[in-house]
Amino acid sequence: MIIASNFKTNHTRASARAFVEALGAPKCEVRVFMPFTALDNFETNCQIKMGAQNFYPVQSGSFTGEIGAEQLEEFGIQSVLIGHSERRHILQEPTTLIRQKFAFAVVKNWEIVYCIGEPKEVREEGFEAVKAYLETQLEGIDMAYERLIVAYEPVWAIGTGLSASVEQIQETHQYIKTRLSAPLLYGGSVNANNVASIVGLKECDGALIGSASWKKEAFLEILNHTTQGEIR
Numbered sequence: 001m002i003i004a005s006n007f008k009t010n011h012t013r014a015s016a017r018a019f020v021e022a023l024g025a026p027k028c029e030v031r032v033f034m035p036f037t038a039l040d041n042f043e044t045n046c047q048i049k050m051g052a053q054n055f056y057p058v059q060s061g062s063f064t065g066e067i068g069a070e071q072l073e074e075f076g077i078q079s080v081l082i083g084h085s086e087r088r089h090i091l092q093e094p095t096t097l098i099r100q101k102f103a104f105a106v107v108k109n110w111e112i113v114y115c116i117g118e119p120k121e122v123r124e125e126g127f128e129a130v131k132a133y134l135e136t137q138l139e140g141i142d143m144a145y146e147r148l149i150v151a152y153e154p155v156w157a158i159g160t161g162l163s164a165s166v167e168q169i170q171e172t173h174q175y176i177k178t179r180l181s182a183p184l185l186y187g188g189s190v191n192a193n194n195v196a197s198i199v200g201l202k203e204c205d206g207a208l209i210g211s212a213s214w215k216k217e218a219f220l221e222i223l224n225h226t227t228q229g230e231i232r
């Protein structure tokens with residue numbers, strides 16, 4: 001079971017440190033994707049890994065405003081988010097760059113949390129359209145990469161307070177599981193009230209959580225509701 005917090009554009013260096021220190025020894029695997037400015041050499045329980053929300057696929061170089069492998073490696077960062085919908089849709093990150101990032105992270109042997117998910121208009125077209133859309137996001141991706149984790153995050157459920165139903169998550173996860181054997185997370189308005197029913201699904205290996213995870217007390221409550229407690 002993997003429970004991940006994506007801080008997005010939240011937290012300072014001080015509040016991020018307080019958050020990490022509050023985690024203690026969780027019963028499941030935890031990832032914290034924090035802003036670059038809050039990265040540090042944290043001493044944590046081995047089940048807790050710090051991750052990067054983004055990177056530019058170079059070791060170092062002349063890419064003003066970007067962060068490369070050299071900067072992440074200084075903090076021992078080995079888990080990266082790729083393909084998050086906010087980068088695909090708000091930052092207009094092109095598919096070619098997403099694939100380059102993926103290939104680069106594979107060469108670095110980093111853990112990859114690769115995000116896929118359909119927008120509302122595609123969901124409204126029906127499940128065949130959802131499957132076809134997800135296929136386009138899996139194209140060019142090495143689904144056999146051994147350090148791959150996939151996060152299914154329907155765009156319409158992100159930050160809206162309206163999670164996909166367990167039936168929708170189950171149906172979609174069942175389909176994705178026919179395409180890959182990597183651990184599969186769900187993301188999109190997960191909170192302390194719904195996390196147990198979502199991660200309790202047979203096809204769900206954990207959750208990638210945004211807004212409901214930003215306060216340390218709230219994240220600890222989510223971890224408490226994640227009763228399976230097995231460690232992958």
Ligand SMILES: O=C[C@H](O)COP(=O)(O)O
Binds near residue numbers: 157158160187210
């Ligand atoms: O990375 C996390 C997802 O974007 C979910 O965000 P959310 O929990 O605020 O809906």
